[in-house]
Amino acid sequence: MFPRQDRHRTLWWAALAASTIPLLLGLLLSVLSSGGATVGVSFGFAGAVKCRGWWLQLELWPLQWLAGMPFLVVGPAFALWARTRSRVPGWTAVTILLLAGLAKPLLAAYDMATWGEGCAAMWEPFVPQTLGWDLYLLVPAGLIYLTVRRRRALGRRGRVATGTALAVVLLLTIGGDHRRHEIVAAAPEECRTGHIRLPRPEDLARVEAIARMPVRDREHAYLCMMRGHDYFPEKPQLEDVDDGELLWRGRRMCTRMDPQGRPTRAAVDEWRHLGGGARFEDALAYLCPDVALRQARAAAERSRRLEREYQKEHARDEASCRRSIRRAPRAVRQKTALLTTGEGGGYYISDGSSPNDPFSQAIDDGLIASSGSTAAVMTGVENDDICITVRAYRKAPPLDLKGWDRVQEVGIDSPHGTTRLYMPMDAPPKLPALTAAGPGPYRVRVHVRNRDAADLLNGPLETHLVQVFPGTSKRPVLHKNTEHRN
Known part of the structure; x- marks a missing residue:
């Protein structure tokens, strides 16, 4: 014969092995049934109101986890027993497994005995699977019971400890949802x-x-x-x-x-x-x-982190933008800013009085086109930041081609003398008026660089310099073009 401790250890190991079977079989059935049709369950609300046992088992839903994972009780109880050789973990595990295993079968029996066919229809789809797994909990419970039944009855302290442990478990199980009373109907x-x-x-x-x-x-x-x-x-x-x-x-x-x-x-x-x-x-x-x-809260924190990263990157790009453009003493008004392009990219230089939109002509040209009092300029990026410097002159500034990929100018009219830079579908940026000589004809000279590389990850910042000065010619002039764009 095996010593008593060895027999008890063997029974504990058997209980632990038995407690893992529902999980293993569930995983196996899940693999075998993947891709198959799932059987739906249909209920009627009128009959469901009477089935008090059904609603009570919904309140006890934490106990339902044990039907598929009884090792969550058996494992810790075994570990405590192995360390202390106390009977309390065994009795506690037996009680919890009995509660979890018998709760739904007893509630189902109560509903069917009290209310008849209406409640039987609700419980019937769960009888072969759910209730079957619940009753299976009696197997590890019985094996654990065999490890404690041969001992003497618990002393006063043991009974107090066991009762306290069971009370804590039950309170944690059903106490958190005690306010729920009856189901709510949604007509x-x-x-x-x-x-x-x-x-x-x-x-x-x-x-x-x-x-x-x-x-x-x-x-x-x-x-x-x-x-x-x-x-x-x-x-x-x-x-x-x-x-x-x-x-x-x-x-x-x-x-x-x-x-x-x-x-x-x-x-x-x-x-x-x-x-x-x-x-x-x-x-x-x-x-x-x-x-x-x-x-x-996690999403809000991610959003705040992304906003901080964006602001940090935006500040770095603004500083880089300001450093990249030298000031021109001859300009009447000038300002450098980091602006965000919209869908499709591009911007306008206009006083808003032109009936025609030269945007499609600017696409065909590749950079700029004008019509009446409006000039449209294409950018290399869309929904992204670009560096823009605007300068207003009373007479034509010297032509400076160094450091630019493309330089081109067109003629526009400014009937009101309030020509500004506008972003499509967005509020006008805080840039100064560009018609320093008041109403009349003007030339718009645009310098661009990095349009070819602006779309690259961590590529250089696309940079534009817009010079506006009086001029009567409407002829477009291309001064320089080393871009590889079509």
Whole structure:
């Protein structure tokens, strides 16, 4: 015969091995069933209200984890027993496994015995799998019991310690959700169109406001979104799925996160299969605001970090921009600025009175074109920063080609004498007026460099120098072009 300690250790090892079987079989079935069709479950809300056992087991959802992962109880209990040889870990593990294993079967039996076929229809799809795994918890519980049953009954201190441990476990399990009483129904007429605003993940203030809403209001908003009543009242969705099932599935999704706080791939796939009128992130904010708050705070921190990095880079580019252009003493007005181009790039030099837009002609030319009182200039980048220096003269400045890739000028009119530089679809930048001699005809000379390399990662800053001075000619003149652009 084996010594008693050896027999107990063998039984503990057997209990630990048995506790890993549900996880291993679940992984195996998941691999074998991947790509296959998933059987849907349909419920009726009217019958569901009566099934108190069904709603109670939803409240005890943390215990449901143990059906697939009983080793979370057996492993720590085994480790404590191996270190202390105390009976308390064994009795505690047996009690928890019995509670987790018998809770749903007993609640299902109560519902079916009390309410009959209506509740039986709700429990039936879960009998062969869920309830079967719950009852399997009795196997490791029985093996652990064999390690403690041969001992004498617990003393007074042992009973107190065991009772305290069990009380803590039960309080942690069901205490956090004790305010929930009955499920909330979401009828189409109760979901007002436009009443529910979908929060963006980075909208921290909105997510915080949702977290402060009463639980019932948050659940109501979640159900409205899932069924599409809020945005598609004429085409309700998921009509064959009960409200309780939707809430249970949503809360289950909230627990399936990776270490970075993002939903796992399996959770997203299951959510997509469920369907409905809500994105996972939107429903998350209403159903599990604590998870959504962590994500929103992380997103806000990322946004702040990116903004700091952008501001730092912007300040560095501004300094580089100012250093790259020498001041011209003869200019009446001049200023250097770092500007951001819009979609398509380019900018205008105009007083806003020209009926024609020369933008397409500037594209054909490759740099600049004019029509009436407007000149359009093409940039090498779009939605990116460029360095621009503007200078206003009362007479033509000397031609300076050194250091520039392309220099070209055109003629424009300035009927009001208020010609400025404008960015398309954006507010005018804070640059001075360029018509130093008042109303009349002017020449616009544009110098550019780095347009060929501005799109490269960490490439040089695209730089423009715009000189405006009086001149009657409307003839375009190309002074220099060493660019490789078409």
